[in-house]
Amino acid sequence: MYLEHFGLTSLPFTLTPDTHYFYELTPHAEALEVLNAALDGGEGIIKVVGEVGTGKTLLCRKVMNQLASHYTGLFLPNPYLSAYEIRQAIATCLKLKMGNEANQANLTQAIERRLALLHQHGKKLVLFIDEAQALPDETLEAIRLFTNIETEKNKLIQVVLFGQPELDQRLKQSKLRQLQQRVVFSYALRPLTLAETKLYIQHRLKVSGYQGEPLFNANTVKLIWQASRGIPRLLNILCHKALIVSYGKGEHFIPNTSVQSAIEDTENVRRYPLWPKWLYLLVPLVIFECYVVFAWLRGAA
Missing domain, CATH: 1.10.8.60 (Helicase, Ruva Protein; domain 3)
Known part of the structure; x- marks a missing residue:
């Protein structure tokens, strides 16, 4: 290719969200600051929206790479998950051995017990979901219910939703108003100047x-x-x-x-x-x- 011709050691403009190339320009630096502050504050649901190609996935990976040791991060790049499948993904992340016959109620109870145990050891789960605008309604409702898992002072699971502007439009629907009210911190990524x-x-x-x-x-x-x-x-x-x-x-x-x-x-x-x-x-x-x-x-x- 053109690497030797221009004196380059690697391709500078690939489409892969490589955090090695992350640059804290104003929109991404502000978004990173909001995310870190919200996670440190223990907020239940955090939302980042932006047009296609504005760097949401790169930002997500950057935040995950910087997570403190007391966090356990789970990244879900595929939004087409049912409520049962997202429970299974969380159970797998928490190393819960549940048989295929486990129903949603059993999965939820096992997850709650494991999150409580993690909390006793000073740890917390953070769920990162990319392309969240495509999540089914039942899955969004399951996510909202997960944020109800808490002690008197702390949320035991935090959720970060990354999505296109359509996510904001969906959350304005009457049937999703309870989830919208749980979004404490939000940031909109803009294009570069x-x-x-x-x-x-x-x-x-x-x-x-x-x-x-x-x-x-x-x-x-x-x-x-x-x-x-x-x-x-x-x-x-x-x-x-x-x-x-x-x-x-x-x-x-x-x-x-x-x-x-x-x-x-x-x-x-x-x-x-x-x-x-x-x-x-x-x-x-x-x-x-x-x-x-x-x-x-x-x-x-």
């Missing part, structure tokens, strides 16, 4: 071993930011493709043409740069002038 995009690209290149003048200049960064709308996953795709195009041409820096080629080859991006701000002001003026001229010609006739 132009300045953050520049830092993001530089950081990933640096982590990948790049040393030298910036590969992407101010113009190419702006093109990538406009096309990607500041969404990290799309940023990665465009930067990766632009590097491939420039490598194929033998170029050691990324020109606008390589970025434009990457944009044309990628779906779900803005294919044309945004109009300059002055143009938005000019259009109404031109329309007004045309109207004046038309009125004058009409009067003259």
Whole structure:
């Protein structure tokens, strides 16, 4: 590939949520702070929402990697779980040996006993659920009931929901209002700004071993930011493709043409740069002038 050509030791713009590349830009740093504060505070349900590709899974893995030793973390990447299946997953995480014939009531009782035992040893379970907007209603209700497991002072299980904005819409439904009321802390991940995009690209290149003048200049960064709308996953795709195009041409820096080629080859991006701000002001003026001229010609006739 282009690693040797650009002096890189690893691919800088892969889509795998690798915490080695995590960079605490404002939205992700704030989300991380909210999550850590909520977990330390013992809150039952915590929610993080964001558009597709804004870095929710990477953030989830970062939090899990930083969990203190008194936490036991369980990550569920597949949201299509029934209430029974999520109980089984928790039981497995807690190393409970329950036969396949165990019903939901037995599973719940065994989980409650094990969580109480963990609490006596100063430990607590944290359940991380990705793509939570796709959870069935019965599973969301089971999660709410699990947060009822508590002592007089402490929750014995904490839940962190990561989902797309549709999760907020679902929680507004009347049938899920009890779960919504249990969400004490919430954070909405936003896309990156132009300045953050520049830092993001530089950081990933640096982590990948790049040393030298910036590969992407101010113009190419702006093109990538406009096309990607500041969404990290799309940023990665465009930067990766632009590097491939420039490598194929033998170029050691990324020109606008390589970025434009990457944009044309990628779906779900803005294919044309945004109009300059002055143009938005000019259009109404031109329309007004045309109207004046038309009125004058009409009067003259």
